[in-house]
Amino acid sequence: MSKSLNLYAGSALGVGLTLMAAYTFADRNVADAPANPPVLAAAPAQLPSAHAPAQAAATASTDQAVGLFIGAAHADTMTDGARFGLGREALPEEVAAWNVDVSPDGTGLPDGSGTAMEGEPLFEETCAACHGSFAEGVGNWPKLAGGDGTLADADPLKTVGSYWPYLSTVWDYVHRSMPFGNAQSLSDDEVYAIVAYILYSNDMIEDDFELSRETWDQVEMENADGFIVDDRAEAEYAAWRTEPCMEDCKDTVEITMRATVLDVTPEEDTSPTEAATEMNHSNDAATVQPEEEPEKADAEVQEVAAEAPAAPDPELVAAGEKVFRKCKACHQVGEGAANRTGPVLNGVVGADIAGVEDFNYSGAMSSMEGNWTVEALSAFLAKPRDYVKGTKMAFAGLRKDEDIAAVIAYLQAQD
């Protein structure tokens, strides 16, 4: 899913405590703020230009934005502009194919319906890998439920329930952009059902509530009135468009916080894991092989070599690369690939099942014997949860045999 920039996301990654400290420090700073105001005190007027106030006023009015006055000049430009006769008419079928956005009043909603009960298995199958079975979110992926009443807290939890002002946005986004890596694959009924399940997870509807165009208006969004239109022009600009202080702007200056205390800045060297991965990809593997278990690594290489057919058909590999887009949300391949929601898949064809080090497999997967032969992979990819009952992989499976063959060829090319 197009997840948020989780800007205070440290908690999930072990820096929560330090960030909390950051907040505490910052909070103190805010409390102290009135004590050091003179930055904007009157000062020698070097600049800005004399007509700045007039410009400021003009900008302020346009900044109110939504009132939207259109300059007459614009309208004239529009009507006077000669047409070039370029492009062609958009056919109704074409407009219908792309013009699928849904407005807050429900305009654009198609026929269809769904309940949370119907949505639950769909959500489990197509959404839960990232959003959790209860829409509570997995790791850094977006949380879709919870957070009621937290918006004024130190660490607000913004979800469909606690934050999103319009139901239309949920339907529109699930319909057009989800699931991550397989967008626009859901039927309209499935979208209604999944949206209903998300609402149900937020205690907004009952599990038998049938969501449709007809029942649309019955759903109340908790934070519908929680937004104001940009008011910076009034709340900020007026106060900050003043002549800035140049000398004696404050009595004392003290450092109140340091970034190095938090230590969340990315290092510029490669981490041990990445370094090891790079080493494994090196042509000169013999000299840079990681010290641990060199024999095992060699053995795996030999096994793969023994199993792999001569060379995968390049066209099939190319087709497989497209199919693999459905997998990319959770799996990485290629140089620098690392474990994500799913294990790294370099060299997976022929490798030990559950053989990627440092990946936390399900018990079901760990207890599997044998190797990922082409046959085993084909069966697994057709119906993952039938082949490995209890696997954490939420993917429903590839329906077409040719897609399975293609993606396996692609994976064979990722050694």
Place this chain on the structure above:
Amino acid sequence: MSDTPSEKSPGLASRRQFLSGAAALGAGAVAATGARAAGPDPLITEVQDWATGLGDGVDATPYGLPIRFEDDVIRRNVDWLTADTISSINFTPIHALDGTITPAGCAFERHHSGAIELAKDDYRLMINGLVDRPLVFTYADLERFPREQQVYFCECAANTGMEWAGAQLNGVQFTHGMIHNMEYTGVPLRTLLAEAGLDLAGDLSEKWVYVEGADASSNGRSIPMDKALDDVLVAFKANGEALRKEHGYPVRLVVPGWEGNMWVKWLRRIEVTDRPVESREETSKYTDTLADGTSRKWTWVMDAKSVVTSPSPQAPITHGPGPMVITGMAWSGHGKITRVDVSKDGGKTWETARLAQDGANKALARFYLDTTWEGEDWLLQSRAIDETGYVQPTKAQLRAVRGLNSIYHNNCIQTWHVKANGEAENVEVS
């Protein structure tokens, strides 16, 4: 010349190693500049390999990359920020750049469903909604309209967003690197809207334009008609060449002065509407939550902002006391930068820096302060002023109005603590 020179790429060293190395280097430099050279420099007195052998032929790199000694000047991401790089952001290495134009190869990326490959031949742009003639353009069609060329900055609304609660990331690349500045070539959006005809739309003052991308995220934003008819470009070239894949090849929207999320990449559809669509990216994201829990929406303009890029944590002083240049960049979504002030004492006193060129409309300005460092501690700050008289605020001023949870639009004055050994650290001051 294929022999490996003795230089070791700095990219292999960790930042901390680099910084401690830099400090040592600084000390060495003090000695070197403080005393006469110990002896003749072998780089001068001995004939070097490069002065003897031959270099690469002309086609060695048909499309060139920077020389390998610069291979640490790259985009970087912050791993813990997002769940996956497919929907994430990285940061321009602004600490290592000068001038104003951002090279495309290191200009920050922000994708919601990954950077897609969309060929020009497969490209279609639709205009529909309240227009007289719904139209479809090919890429070739777009190149036949009269075009414009302008330099604009593109800043993610979340730039500096990790710093609301306190000084957190120790590098200007990470605190301010969600920005680039390129020269765009494209067709004004108003030209395309005129081609489709706006008579049907009637009174334009209450109309909107919804713009949408072709990638799986289907990123879409609603833009009020007055902006759409003002300076928005449907762009296909940046810095003279085709847009890079990661910047929306073959066509992206350029929305000068407004938050980067609206600069829809892989632009495929423009819909004239009588109301905003209220898409995900303009409701659940890119809205700014205030201390009381209410949130500002439609916060499109990027207010005036500046930052010192050198010295900074990733660009410490390595030469010891003496003459030096403090440099940085400034920009404003309201128009031109008219002035930048620099403080070395955390905002007690300010001096006005030199703009390398006159500020340009909604584009980066480069500033220099030619000064002398005696090895003292600095609390280095910069403060931008734009042509509307807007003065870049302190973090305390912003927090007093917005609280700590706005995430977006943090344009506060940044402080670097430059220490006696030349290192710099991201700090907050009273």
